Amino acid sequence: NAGVMQNPRHLVRRRGQEARLRCSPVKGHSHVYWYRQLPEEGLKFMVYLQKENIIDESGMPKERFSAEFPKEGPSILRIQQVVRGDSAAYFCASSPTKGAGNNEQFFGPGTRLTVL
Amino acid sequence: GENVEQHPSTLSVQEGDSAVIKCTYSDSASNYFPWYKQELGKGPQLIIDIRSNVGEKKDQRIAVTLNKTAKHFSLHITETQPEDSAVYFCAATDSGYSTLTFGKGTMLLVSP
Numbered sequence: 229n230a231g232v233m234q235n236p237r238h239l240v241r242r243r244g245q246e247a248r249l250r251c252s253p254v255k256g257h258s259h260v261y262w263y264r265q266l267p268e269e270g271l272k273f274m275v276y277l278q279k280e281n282i283i284d285e286s287g288m289p290k291e292r293f294s295a296e297f298p299k300e301g302p303s304i305l306r307i308q309q310v311v312r313g314d315s316a317a318y319f320c321a322s323s324p325t326k327g328a329g330n331n332e333q334f335f336g337p338g339t340r341l342t343v344l
Numbered sequence: 345g346e347n348v349e350q351h352p353s354t355l356s357v358q359e360g361d362s363a364v365i366k367c368t369y370s371d372s373a374s375n376y377f378p379w380y381k382q383e384l385g386k387g388p389q390l391i392i393d394i395r396s397n398v399g400e401k402k403d404q405r406i407a408v409t410l411n412k413t414a415k416h417f418s419l420h421i422t423e424t425q426p427e428d429s430a431v432y433f434c435a436a437t438d439s440g441y442s443t444l445t446f447g448k449g450t451m452l453l454v455s456p
Contacts (some may be wrong), residue, residue: 261443261444263446268449269448270350270433270446270447270448270449271446272442273444273445276443309350319387319388321416332390333390335387335389335390336387336388337387339387340388
């Protein structure tokens, strides 16, 4: 029973490079959420995806950030032209069903992005 | 949108004491309130949750209470142990779908 898998666990990029963060949800889960955690702060919602669809991206910056959850393979959070302010821990969570606040979300271990 | 406030930001207790963490929320439509424990370098782990149709839920040393009228909910940990030391987050969901709005967290330190 593998939980949510994220890789890499740590990622170092120089300013201007691209960062790709991967998330494999719990087997059988079709809903994926990405959150960002800045130092000493809570988690902030970024984007909610179902297979092949972006449901809510209201928490995602309008530029440089994109996310996908293809029919096959992991969900990808992509950050283009990274800046130092992108340094944070990025967490992925998955849940099995959609509902009006009835889902348990299971979190992965996170990817810690450092931008030099 | 939803706004969740959490207090205190840090809490130090002696082993065996009780710890209480409080959260308030703003959206009366929120109906699911989970609590997460995050240890250093790890992802948040769900420890207990409560839905809006109940006022209290207990699981061994952990309990959560919900006051819908006042829009606040609390986490109670009894007989604290050093391994309870971690950051605890409360969260709430707007109705519709389950994107979580988190509080800023409480760092709990349990001293032996």
